Each structure stands twice: as C-alpha cells, then as structure tokens.
Amino acid sequence: MNIQPVVLVVEDEEDIAELLRFALTRVGFSVVWMKNLSDARHHVNKILPDVVVLDWMLPDGEGVLWMRQLRDNQRTRHLPIIMLTARAQEADKLKGLExxxxxxxxxxxxxxxxxxxxxxxxxxxxxQHVAQVFEFAGCTLNDDDHTLTKGSVVETLGKTEFKLLKFLLTHHNKTFSRTQLLDLVWGDHVYIEERTVDVHVLRLRKILQRFGAESYLETIRGVGYRWRAV
Incomplete structure (x- = not known):
C-alpha cells in the first residue's frame, strides 16, 4: 500500500531506459520515461515528479542546461535531480554538481x-516519499499497511489522511498554508478547492482523537497547519 514516488527518466537510449524502468519499478517506484528535453519540459510543466534522473546529452539539447533552468524557477528549484551520464571527467562532474x-x-x-x-x-x-515507521505519543504509523496503532487501538487510514499525516510528521514544526499542502500532499497542479484541505484535516483530527494525539496537529490562524514535534 506504499505510495509510489514518481521518477522521471530523461534518457534517449532505449536499452538504458528499460533497465532503469525494470530496476526502479521492482523496488516500488513509478517510472515516467521521456526521450528528449522537449517532452520532459512539457511533462514537468504539467506535474512535478518526485525525482528526475537526467542524461547530459539528449537529441534536442544538454540536460545540464535544462537543469539550470529548473533551478532558476521557483516551482522547480528544489526538485531532486540526479545526473546519469557517460561523461566521467572530473570537470564534467563539477559542472553537473555546481x-x-x-x-x-x-x-x-x-x-x-x-x-x-x-x-x-x-x-x-x-x-515523505521514503518508506518509514513513525512513532509519536505512544502511537506508531506504519508505511506498509497505512495503519495507526496504539496498544490495542488500530486504525487504517485512508490514502489522503495517511499522506497528510506522513507529510506533517516528516516536516514537523513547519507551518504550511492550504495551497502548499495541496501542492505537496495532493500533488502539483491538482486543481481542487483549498477547503478540501480543511475537510481532510478534520477527518485526521477525529482519527487522532482516538489516540489522544489530536493536540499535535495545530491550526495556525490565518496561515494554515503545523505538526508540533513530540
């Protein structure tokens, strides 16, 4: 029941792309493959992947140049990117990392x-995309089956409530607006109303009440929501 992180593979060699698809899907990733920068740009403009595996030399340009454009854009500035290339010289590595x-x-x-x-x-x-087991206030949130447990009390969370709780747990003591939560939990470019966040927060609070942990999910008036670290 783990939520599959999406890897965008930008690679023009089909055999390498197929090797990546096989290796990544068998360990739980969802793979999107693009053969060129034009298609990759179009995809990222529509929806952000969780990580990009990017070749340097592509049919329509250099991946490293597109990467710099992504870093200059507020929306994609923090998008995780791994360069995968035949260019093994130290100068190339430095250029890619810098x-x-x-x-x-x-x-x-x-x-x-x-x-x-x-x-x-x-x-x-x-x-939030790495499989983990979380413990707080005597409770355990399990990534494998989306259950929240405390002693004999067990609750199976819905997909959205699970994603919301896991995100807040992995970003504790940080306040997020409804718009930020829509992008980071529901997904970039998902067009739903902000009040949807309030509905799911309310559902999550009711679940947490059963475990005596509702006080950790805080409403920051006029801003949004925050998980207070235990």
Whole structure:
C-alpha cells in the first residue's frame, strides 16, 4: 500500500531506459520515461515528479542546461535531480554538481547503487516519499499497511489522511498554508478547492482523537497547519 514516488527518466537510449524502468519499478517506484528535453519540459510543466534522473546529452539539447533552468524557477528549484551520464571527467562532474545536480552517476552504472542514491536524495529532499515507521505519543504509523496503532487501538487510514499525516510528521514544526499542502500532499497542479484541505484535516483530527494525539496537529490562524514535534 506504499505510495509510489514518481521518477522521471530523461534518457534517449532505449536499452538504458528499460533497465532503469525494470530496476526502479521492482523496488516500488513509478517510472515516467521521456526521450528528449522537449517532452520532459512539457511533462514537468504539467506535474512535478518526485525525482528526475537526467542524461547530459539528449537529441534536442544538454540536460545540464535544462537543469539550470529548473533551478532558476521557483516551482522547480528544489526538485531532486540526479545526473546519469557517460561523461566521467572530473570537470564534467563539477559542472553537473555546481549546475544544481543533487547527485552525479556515470555510465556504466549499477542499478542497485542508483536506487540507493535515489533513496538518499529523497530522504534528504522529500522524506515523505521514503518508506518509514513513525512513532509519536505512544502511537506508531506504519508505511506498509497505512495503519495507526496504539496498544490495542488500530486504525487504517485512508490514502489522503495517511499522506497528510506522513507529510506533517516528516516536516514537523513547519507551518504550511492550504495551497502548499495541496501542492505537496495532493500533488502539483491538482486543481481542487483549498477547503478540501480543511475537510481532510478534520477527518485526521477525529482519527487522532482516538489516540489522544489530536493536540499535535495545530491550526495556525490565518496561515494554515503545523505538526508540533513530540
């Protein structure tokens, strides 16, 4: 029942793209493959992936140049990006990392190592997408089956309530507006009303009441919501 992080693979070599798709899907990622920068731009403009695996040389341009454009855009500034390229010279690695890459992997590569590097990048940049078990106020939130437990009390959370609680737990003591939560929990470019957030927060509060933990989910008047660290 884990929520699959989406990896955008921008790679023009079909055999490498297929190897990536196989390696990533078997460990729980959802893979979107684009062969060129034009298609990749169009996809990112519609909806943000959770991480990008980006080749340097593509049929219609250099991936590193697009990466710099992404870093200059407020919407995509913090999008995790891993360069995957045959360019193995130190100068190229420095250019890629200084251009904004979170990591740099050279071809030929180990699929297992790449998976580990993707998980490391997500753990730093988007911890809500990494499988974890959370404990707070005597409660345990389990990523495998979306259950919240405390002693003999067990509740299976709906998909949205689970995503919302996990996001807040991984970003505790930070206040988020309704608009931010819509983008970060529901998904970028999902067009639903802001009051939808309030409805799901109310549902989550009712669940937390059963566990004596509702006080940790705070309403910041005029701003949004925050999870107070235990």
């Amino acid at each position: 251009g904004g890459a979170d990591d740099y992997v050279t071809k030929p590569f180990s699929p297992k190592e790449l998976v580990a590097r993707i998980n490391n990048v997500l753990r730093r940049a988007a911890p």
